[in-house]
Amino acid sequence: MGEITPEDLERLCWLSRLRLSQEEKEEFLGQLNKILDYFRRIEEVDVEHVPPTYHVVDLTNVLREDEVEEPRPDEVLELAPRRKGRYILAPRII
Amino acid sequence: MTPKTAIDARDELAGGASVEEYVLSLLERIRERDRTINSFITVCEASAIEAAKALDRKRGRGEKLGPLFGIPVAVKDNICTIGIRTTCGSRMLENFVPPYDATVIKRIKEADAIVIGKTNMDEFAMGSSTENSYFGPTRNPLDPTRVPGGSSGGSAAAVAGGFAPLALGADTGGSIRCPASFCSIVGLKPTYGAVSRYGLISYANSLEQIGPMASNVDDCELLFNVIRGYDPRDNTSLPQGRIEAKEGKLRIGVPKEFFMEGVQEAVGVHVRKFLDKMSGVFEIGEISLPSLAYALPAYYIIAMSEASSNLARYDGIRYGLRGEDGGDWNETYCNNRGIGFGREVKRRIILGTFALSAGYRNRYYIRAQKIRTLIREDLGRAFKEFDLIAGPTMPVLPFKIGEKLDPLEIYMCDIETVPANLAGTPAISIPCGMANGLPVGLQLMAPPFGEGLLFRAGRIIEELA
Numbered sequence: 001m002g003e004i005t006p007e008d009l010e011r012l013c014w015l016s017r018l019r020l021s022q023e024e025k026e027e028f029l030g031q032l033n034k035i036l037d038y039f040r041r042i043e044e045v046d047v048e049h050v051p052p053t054y055h056v057v058d059l060t061n062v063l064r065e066d067e068v069e070e071p072r073p074d075e076v077l078e079l080a081p082r083r084k085g086r087y088i089l090a091p092r093i094i
Numbered sequence: 095m096t097p098k099t100a101i102d103a104r105d106e107l108a109g110g111a112s113v114e115e116y117v118l119s120l121l122e123r124i125r126e127r128d129r130t131i132n133s134f135i136t137v138c139e140a141s142a143i144e145a146a147k148a149l150d151r152k153r154g155r156g157e158k159l160g161p162l163f164g165i166p167v168a169v170k171d172n173i174c175t176i177g178i179r180t181t182c183g184s185r186m187l188e189n190f191v192p193p194y195d196a197t198v199i200k201r202i203k204e205a206d207a208i209v210i211g212k213t214n215m216d217e218f219a220m221g222s223s224t225e226n227s228y229f230g231p232t233r234n235p236l237d238p239t240r241v242p243g244g245s246s247g248g249s250a251a252a253v254a255g256g257f258a259p260l261a262l263g264a265d266t267g268g269s270i271r272c273p274a275s276f277c278s279i280v281g282l283k284p285t286y287g288a289v290s291r292y293g294l295i296s297y298a299n300s301l302e303q304i305g306p307m308a309s310n311v312d313d314c315e316l317l318f319n320v321i322r323g324y325d326p327r328d329n330t331s332l333p334q335g336r337i338e339a340k341e342g343k344l345r346i347g348v349p350k351e352f353f354m355e356g357v358q359e360a361v362g363v364h365v366r367k368f369l370d371k372m373s374g375v376f377e378i379g380e381i382s383l384p385s386l387a388y389a390l391p392a393y394y395i396i397a398m399s400e401a402s403s404n405l406a407r408y409d410g411i412r413y414g415l416r417g418e419d420g421g422d423w424n425e426t427y428c429n430n431r432g433i434g435f436g437r438e439v440k441r442r443i444i445l446g447t448f449a450l451s452a453g454y455r456n457r458y459y460i461r462a463q464k465i466r467t468l469i470r471e472d473l474g475r476a477f478k479e480f481d482l483i484a485g486p487t488m489p490v491l492p493f494k495i496g497e498k499l500d501p502l503e504i505y506m507c508d509i510e511t512v513p514a515n516l517a518g519t520p521a522i523s524i525p526c527g528m529a530n531g532l533p534v535g536l537q538l539m540a541p542p543f544g545e546g547l548l549f550r551a552g553r554i555i556e557e558l559a
Contacts, residue, residue: 004448016402016447017409017424018440019432027437032445035502039391039449042461045468052463053470055300055330056518057287062329075193079413090411091419091426 003036004029095119100165100259100313107164108153117146117208120166124211124257132232133242133251134211135171135181142166145208152206160206162320167202168252168261171212172219173304174293175199178209182295183217183227183245186414186434196293197328198262198304198321205320210258213248217436218405219264219297221245222272222507223498226438231495234277236533240492243276245269249307250277259309260317264294266302267393268487268511271523274307275487275535278525280314280552281307283511285542286518287332289318290325298400299330301393301515311524311552318545335543339481344551345377346538347476351386352485356506364529365486368536368559375554381476381483385468386513392469393512394505395449395462401439402446410434441501470517477541482551485510487523487535514539522548526559 004012009029013020020028082089095111097103107113121139128134149164169175172182174192176199181187199209216226224232224247234242235255242251246263250273253261263270265283274281282305289304296302306317325331348369353362369378410416410430417429435443449458476483489509498504514521519539526536536555540547 008448009444012444012447012451013428015451016443017406017427017431018435018443019428020440021432024437024440028441028444031441031501032448035394035441035445035505036448038502039395039458042388042391042395042465043457045385045388045465047461047464047468050464050467052460053466054463056470057330057332059329062326064326070194072193075191079190079193081410081414081416088412091421091423093423 004032097259099310100308101316103259104161104163104165108159113146113149113164114143116164117142117166117210120210120257127255128257130233130238131235131251131255132230133168133213133248133255133257135183135214135229135248136179137211138178138209141178142208142210149206149208160204161316162202162205162207164206164208165260166208166210166258168211168213168249168258169199169209170246170249170261170263171215172264172295173198173262174295175209175212178212180212180295181229183215183229184435184439185228186408188228188415190413194293197290197325199293201321207260211252213246213252213261215248216245216438218295218401218439219245219266219269220401220438220442222268222504224248224273225495226436228436233495234492236278237492239494241276241495243273243488243492246307247273250274250279250281253277253279253307253309260313261307262304262321263307264302264304265515266298267397267515268508270305270307271487271511271521271535271537272507274523276492276533278533279307279309280311280522280524281305282314282318282522282545282548283514283520284318284322284545285520287330288322288334288520288543288545290323290328290331292325292327296404298397299404300400301397311549311556315549336546337541337544339547343375343377344482344547345379345480346372346482346484347379347381347480348484349381349383349386349476351383352510355387356509357486357489358491360529361486361489361491361534364527364534365536368526369484371558372555375558376551379480381479383472383476385465385472388465389469389513389516390505390509392462392465393508393516395458396466398442398446399449399459400446402443402450405439405443408434438501466516469513473513473517473519481540481547483539485537487511487537491529491532491534510537518542520545520548522552524552524555524559526555
């Protein structure tokens with residue numbers, strides 16, 4: 001049995017909001033565990049006193065004047081697959 | 095007009111040759127030959143002709159002409175183009191038409207270039223063969239039974255196939271250098287922060303850079319100089335630095351790790367021989383960078399983790415593919431994403447979610463980021479001794495379409511290219527001849543903002559090859 005069980009896969013799909021077909025689930029389980037086996041190679045390295053590098057650039061917030069530039073509300077709204085007038089149609093909430 | 099390089103084409107066009115006729119001749123070539131190669135997802139026929147006519151008029155008025163005057167550029171389909179659909183090779187974005195241009199597109203248009211089409215790619219840039227596209231695989235113009243490499247395979251094939259003299263790609267773990275190597279062209283992954291990522295559809299934001307692809311080093315440098323530069327819209331873009339080496343022979347370090355795991359004998363032998371040939375012109379020495387042996391798993395853990403977060407935005411409600419609604423919001427999301435994404439994208443989102451999840455985060459994600467520190471330190475040490483680091487770009491020769499089906503086997507193709515992305519250093523692939531009748535690329539890496547060194551060495555290598 002690999003690190004990811006069929007139950008784990010269900011949970012990961014839920015967390016990722018992905019619906020998989022039965023065929024995909026069967027194909028993925030072995031593949032994902034094989035990839036994880038390979039990933040665990042990084043455990044060979046002693047990294048106890050090594051700090052992580054999340055990013056190679058020192059990130060800082062960049063602020064600009066709060067000025068309106070080229071607003072395109074119509075083009076943006078048109079991208080929504082389902083609309084009603086100037087509203088985006090969403091799934092029912094209650 | 096049949097120019098050999100983009101620079102020749104620009105000079106002829108600026109000198110009076112018709113931009114419209116040139117663009118029409120390339121469009122005809124695309125119509126004839128791209129049916130087989132499939133380098134483009136979208137050919138921008140009407141807008142390219144219109145832009146060409148406008149440029150002819152501009153020259154007629156005697157105005158100052160841009161450095162890319164009249165040059166058609168093939169653009170990877172994960173770079174946003176206003177009014178031109180940008181699919182990312184995915185069913186999810188099949189009908190997505192961006193309402194804005196990426197900064198690099200603005201810059202090439204300001205330089206008087208023309209967007210001739212949007213090129214095929216592995217879905218969301220996840221792949222090394224351009225076989226993972228919703229729009230079908232791209233074929234290698236040098237041998238259509240083989241892959242062009244990936245994920246910027248369409249861009250490389252467009253240049254190699256003679257459809258456009260210049261192309262833009264993007265490189266997260268080798269996605270510019272791999273297809274450049276397989277299609278026998280030049281491709282540069284710039285220093286992280288050298289080129290704005292504004293308008294690049296993100297896969298792994300701490301690793302990816304947009305970069306130039308061309309048939310030769312001078313053309314590649316020309317396009318790089320147009321797209322580089324600080325952009326206030328991308329807070330990871332940097333004020334531009336520049337590194338120069340001292341006079342005399344450039345010193346090149348060759349890590350022995352670049353010739354170990356998974357490197358085909360034909361590739362290893364060929365590159366070793368080529369390095370021998372280079373040793374008259376460069377000062378070449380062997381080095382060992384032990385952390386490189388762990389670069390590939392560290393890279394994939396980080397890339398997948400970032401992907402699981404970056405791709406969370408695709409819900410199919412605001413834009414993208416929306417299937418049948420059923421049940422509540424969550425059900426609708428699951429459904430839209432289930433039909434919109436292909437298998438490799440799903441695998442990476444799931445593994446990224448796993449690597450970031452409670453109980454596994456330290457073991458995978460954090461540990462991978464620590465290994466990234468070691469790789470950066472190892473490379474930093476190497477650059478104290480050497481101006482450049484060299485090795486094969488790809489561990490394997492271009493393979494047959496459909497030959498590699500196992501995901502892990504495809505990942506192994508990136509073993510030489512991922513260290514540059516993890517460390518944020520620039521790297522270039524330059525053709526260095528053929529092995530078994532198939533192209534081999536030489537990869538050169540430089541310290542951050544050492545692109546000038548890569549071009550300088552690249553020009554010498556071009557002459558040796």
